[in-house]
Amino acid sequence: MEEGKAAENIASLLKKVDLNPNFNRKSSYFGPTFQSSRLIRKRTEPPSLVSLCLGVVGKHLEDIIADLSEIVICFPAQIKMAIAAISRRRKLLNDDVIISLADSSWEILDLSGSDVTDSGLMKVAELCKFLRAVDISRCNKITADGVSELIRYCKSLQTLRCGGCPRSDYTARNCLSILKPKLNDIEGDSWEELDTAEIGHGAESLRWLVWPKIDNNSMEILATECPRIIVNPKPSPFGFRGIELPIEALADIALDDSVVKDIDPKTWAVCGFTPRPVAPSASSPSELSMAEKFRLAFVERDTRLAPKRAKNARQHQRRAEREWMMTSTEGKALALASKARRSLHNKN
DSSP states (O other): OHHHHHHHHHHHHHHHOOSOTTSOTTOSTTOHHHHHHHHOOOOOOOOOHHHHHHHHHHHTHHHHGGGHHHHGGGSOHHHHHHHHHHHHHTTOOOHHHHHHHOOTTOOEEEOTTSOOOHHHHHHHHHHOTTOOEEEOTTOTTOOHHHHHHHHHHOTTOOEEEOOSSHHHHHHHHHTHHHHSOEEOOOOOSOGGGSOHHHHEESOTTOOEEEOTTOOHHHHHHHHHHOTTSEESOOOOTTOBTTBOOOGGGOTTSOTTGGGSTTSOGGGGSOTTOOOOOOOOOSSOTTSOOHHHHHHHHHHHHHHHHHHHHHHHHHHHHHHHHHHHHHHOHHHHHHHHHHHHHHHHHHHO
């Protein structure tokens, strides 16, 4: 009897127990959904399998560069661009690598700080004709010849980044004549019959030029003779002359940042990879040596004075011929014979 009464008492007590004594049952604000949402923390999305694979490939990129052209032959264009971005950050980007990775559907090309030369740039420009933005800043091996071929093949080029080191600044100054529009001398019956491509050439589609340390003379030349090119644009909510500023024209954002944003940065900071040794110098590491400055100055002066030297050489030759005709007996005989021949010809 006593055991039965004890069981009944326990059952009645359990019915009166309130498992949620601290919450008002009539209030919907502190419902179970709210409580569970407070306990759930924000989780970052894990990297994709493609990003993880690219990270592994990037860490061992120097081991596969010799066979890179055969390995990436079936890779999508976006994967090729990501490998190019990693190789640029690892200081492995050169002509062979960029030519092996180049894809005809590319619209951006970031070669900044690489070892790519004019030859590599020309071949890539010939293949990737739809490029809209190109970065050749801090490229010591690219000259005006490579830029000329780039503009020749890529008719949709809108943004060009250059400069960043003395050699690249020198190349940019030599490219001013390429960027400016020029008219060709063409004979025709009427202007209506001439095509635009026949009467002019230059970087017709170029709108944005990123050149951080542009000199005042170059800035004035571009502003006067090619005002459609906006140099070093700054972000503005109103745009520039009604044109929206593209992200490719912002100097503080690398062109290929969007391609590698999901890849672990440790990929291009591999342990055991040592950059090429640089000879110690008291001046800035990006500054040209005194011998190189003298060489570039001599080349520029020699190019400027070449027409004058040729003119002087022609005048000297004509003067020597006249002196020979006046002093030499043989020269006088030839001159008299020539006059006699002309007089006979006129009489006949």
